[in-house]
Amino acid sequence: MSREEGSKLSRRAWITTTSGVIAAGLVKTQADAVRLVAQEAPTSGPAVDPTRVPGRIVSELGIRAPGEQPRRLLRGEALSSSSRTPLADLMGTITPSDLHFERHHAGIPDIGFDDHELLVHGMVERPTVFRMRDLERFPQVSRIQFLECSGNGGGVYSRDRMPTEITVQALDGLLSTSEWTGVPVATILREVGVRPGASWILAEGSDSAVMSRSVPLDKVMEDSLLAYGQNGERLRPEQGYPLRLFNPGYEGNTSVKWLRRIEVTDRPTHTRDETSKYTDPLGDGTVRQFSLVMDAKSVITFPSYPFVLPEPGWWEVRGLAWSGRGRITRVEVSADGGRSWVDAALQGPILPRSTVRFRHLFEWGGRDTILLSRATDETGYVQPTVQQLWDARGQRTSYHQNHQRAWKIARTGEVTFGLGELV
């Protein structure tokens, strides 16, 4: 069984045709839209009455229900590869740590907590080596924020190749949200004393790619963390255990994992990783470099491929929105291919540089329908159409494809990616 099929099977709640009892509850106005359900009992009950048999007792570590086995989607089997979060299987905003996306340039190094060291040097008064126990003693900060790979969504950008049978996981699964815990970079830089004239840092990982990125000093002084915790526990190995840089709202690759060195500099270092990659060629022959902030974006997670709507009626469109520039202020949904838009409800608290759940009840009439969503953030930035991105950046760029996504509902209820219908 392929991974796609496994994913499809796990969504039995939606792709199975529902019985007549739901249809009986359908109504025609949005005010009554919650009246979707059965007015009579279904005909079959559970096979075994669970009140008649003793249950399993407590355990030191919980496991998922046998029927609930979400999985990351793997891309590539080389040292440089990725795995994607099953966004359509999730709800709320927190990504379970074992399902957080991965993107490694040379695999996951095996590092002991007590062995790890961070060197902070360069344009500083007191070059210092910190061990983990040193870092954990500084004031500890936690924040719920997203992390997104700058290449997320690249699969639906090319004018010449616009797939239709693509899941949200395959399309935008290089996005996850966690409660990150650590010490602010600003605290550590104040400790070592930054010299006048410094304006950037170089962050270097201790994987075998020695992944290295330049980050503006202003940014790391504002809100970056030396993160050692994720969703309550210590970082997972694939998230940089025992220490990573975490730059809220920036492209994920700058949040260098297995962080072993910070060098304070007066210019970007132009490492291999930021010249061979993470640079955007534009349509006019120039390139955009250090395009670090992730622009506002939204994705509809339901309905999306391969869900099948079993019948016309009221359905709740659900999805996620986020912006690297701050808070999401608005998400709109269109059910007519972008001609008209209505505001979706946003689930609070709306946190800066974090994902926000949006939802919108819409009545599907059983006709061909194209659903779209578009996000606006507190700077006024509006998620663009793909045509707007093509006009601004051309076809050759591989990063920051945050254009509006479309899902087409066919008369059969089958949902496919539908951007190709619009351009």
Next chain:
Amino acid sequence: MSREEGSKLSRRAWITTTSGVIAAGLVKTQADAVRLVAQEAPTSGPAVDPTRVPGRIVSELGIRAPGEQPRRLLRGEALSSSSRTPLADLMGTITPSDLHFERHHAGIPDIGFDDHELLVHGMVERPTVFRMRDLERFPQVSRIQFLECSGNGGGVYSRDRMPTEITVQALDGLLSTSEWTGVPVATILREVGVRPGASWILAEGSDSAVMSRSVPLDKVMEDSLLAYGQNGERLRPEQGYPLRLFNPGYEGNTSVKWLRRIEVTDRPTHTRDETSKYTDPLGDGTVRQFSLVMDAKSVITFPSYPFVLPEPGWWEVRGLAWSGRGRITRVEVSADGGRSWVDAALQGPILPRSTVRFRHLFEWGGRDTILLSRATDETGYVQPTVQQLWDARGQRTSYHQNHQRAWKIARTGEVTFGLGELV
């Protein structure tokens, strides 16, 4: 090796005596309190350079680092038993789902998603059976909120038995925090139509105890959820898969797991579970029944038993505070047994009926010291002393022991539970 010892070993970062390099960084004023760290490199480096060997590649499901294996603490091996969250091993507020505390009255039933049914009946216009696919179609809400067992903390309430060698996990580990997702009970009750005169509901589980509790109608209409999601994924079996009631801020037992029936009534049902248990005998011979709201409380998770402070100096006191009545507005810390108090810093966002992280830098002078914390919530309620609780409720009650906790730091740096020192 006992579980306590295992827990102790996993905290090597703190109980190992640190080398001289940290001590060299100590300073004497709080303004400089972050200057705690090494000015020279340690003498030994990692055994293997991780940049010299290829790493492990991506996987469908992540696992924890070999050295990071937090576990729940089991109490009892019977069907009616509990397991406790390792609070001192955690940071931030989210509890990883596999470490969420458990309290079962007859073990964990094995229920299939498609087999489960919820009957809503009693004083309603349209008695209805809902399947999971029906419930998931209603508007979906997510909230980050705590769940606490009403018996949490009972181990340090008795005047005659006040243990000193007790961990935060053993003491207060019947507390966890998750992002819960589901449909508001209010939505479902509006769907079935509540009849005039109704004022309570009965919630019944489909475990083999058929655990049943009465909950005021006003409460469930205000903010209770029919929860099917936890921390992004479907509920875990031990949290009620596929459906539980979730009453924010109420005693955990009212958030009935494996929920199969809601009966709308005009009075509490006085089930076995709420008469034989969850009723508080008071000192004057009367009893308190339906004491449903969890009062404001705070616990210091660091330093706590069995941590050992390796040396005098600045240390960050860390802990959690929460209130069933709404938002925490203040947490104070005392380092002199309760004579003087200072405000701790609170980590935002401060959400209603959720846990809040607090932290406070304090300078330990190497003398016998008693640390306390006390929480205040938005209603003005202040976490009481144990003497205040004894005066109000006597010695025979087994629930709602939210009195201030104390930790004693000995001259050796050893930390023990210290409430006995104060009374």
